[in-house]
Amino acid sequence: MERQRKLMVAILSMLALIAVIAVVDIGLKIEKKTSSEMKIQIPEFGPGVGILRVEGPIEMSGNTGQFGIPNGAESIVSALGEMEKDSSIKAVVVRINSPGGTVAATQEIYQKLWKLRKKNIVLVASMGDVAASGGYYVASACNYIVANYGTITGSIGVIAFSPNLKRLFDRFGIQMNVIKSGKYKDILATHRDMTAAERSLLQEMIDLSYHKFVKDVALGRNMNQDEIIPVADGRVMNGESALKYRLIDQLGTFEDAVLKAKELAHLDPDAPVYEKQVTPFQQLFGSLKSLLSERYLPGTGHFYNPHRIEYRYIQ
């Protein structure tokens, strides 16, 4: 009985702690809202600009887990779908801070943006630190692209890589037993050298994805493919160079992008800006989860997955 009493006291203490956490969380949300740069003088309803963020590596499901801020392609497409249905949203600023990601996930976001563009919802891309490769692919779907002078962009190209650990395995006398149904089943295997046939197969896939990339960028930027191919050799460039090659439209900040979106959508300069709020706990869980993500090799900062073809700028 004594044990049960102590358990009940523990439960009541936990409940008290939860109440304190709830008060702190709600208090933090209120502080965050009241200290926002967008002041209350802006009306909180009516036609305005929606903000969508594409941050980090682009993958289908994202890497922040259930408790973090949803950031995968699926959640981005879902957010775009909500904006599409919301009659208050006349323009969308896509804030991109991404080195790119998988081909499929990037194309999902690109296609969804095109859908909005066809419905005459103004899309303005605002580039942050990095909007390269897949990040640029997504931006190219927008009507207008704004980047900072120092934004790293470009890197138009496709990559697939995996480590070749054959010599390491040989050194330690490690052998792999592979039983497979087809000769290409263990393509990109790390324990052996790649064959010429495998290389040729992968190269074909890479080339197809590359041509698709160039075609879609040309479509989005209203340019000929011949104008893009000379700079679509995987090179990165800063905002200034990108402007020179007409890969972007303007040098400016996020604020400039928002103002441009309002201008293109014929909105008042003080039209509201709508952005989905995240709770402090979602931010905390999200950052913890991405730090502890098992997909990252500790200390390298590189994403390791030998079986993917990606539009990604490798930093």
Place this chain on the structure above:
Amino acid sequence: MKLETLKSLRWADYFIYTLSDPREFVRRARQKDPDPFFISFLIPCIVVLFDILAFSAAGRETGFFYYKISYGWIMLFIIALFKIGIYSSLVDLTAQFFGLKGNVREIIVVLNFSMFPGIFFLPLYYLSSVTGFAPGFFYVFFSIVFFIWSLLIFIQGVSEIHSIDFGKSFVMVVLPGIAAVLLIFLVFILFFIMLAGYAA
């Protein structure tokens, strides 16, 4: 003496038996070791606070939240006391109508403790709110679940107080509730008609 009672954790038995065996809870409450009457008022106090927090987490966060958890908490607690007083009196009146002995003090204790499951609403709803997993659905779902649970505890408690079966206790508990709802509805209609008449 009070500190010894607090340290002994015998008061925790009331919470344990409220959830596990309401009839045993009533038997222990009668022993008054310690007297559960004043302890019981802690529960509506905490439930009201948790309701405010859950409602605030569900809605838009504005500076009004600080008023809600200070003045709002006091006001809602007083309203809760008022409702507890009236409802327990009605249940006691119904019991006397059925020829049973009136004991409104015990009924107040059971009614207060029957609200204890409502304290678990906040952590469960908060989990769905933070994960963004159907918070609206779970708000309604948990509200219904804990209401039914509290009702069952109260019915069993009243059944044990008057040594009657569950069915009779169910009628004694639900009847005043239905009567009160009907009365409020009729008053509302009357008020509305008066307003319409005044506007005309």
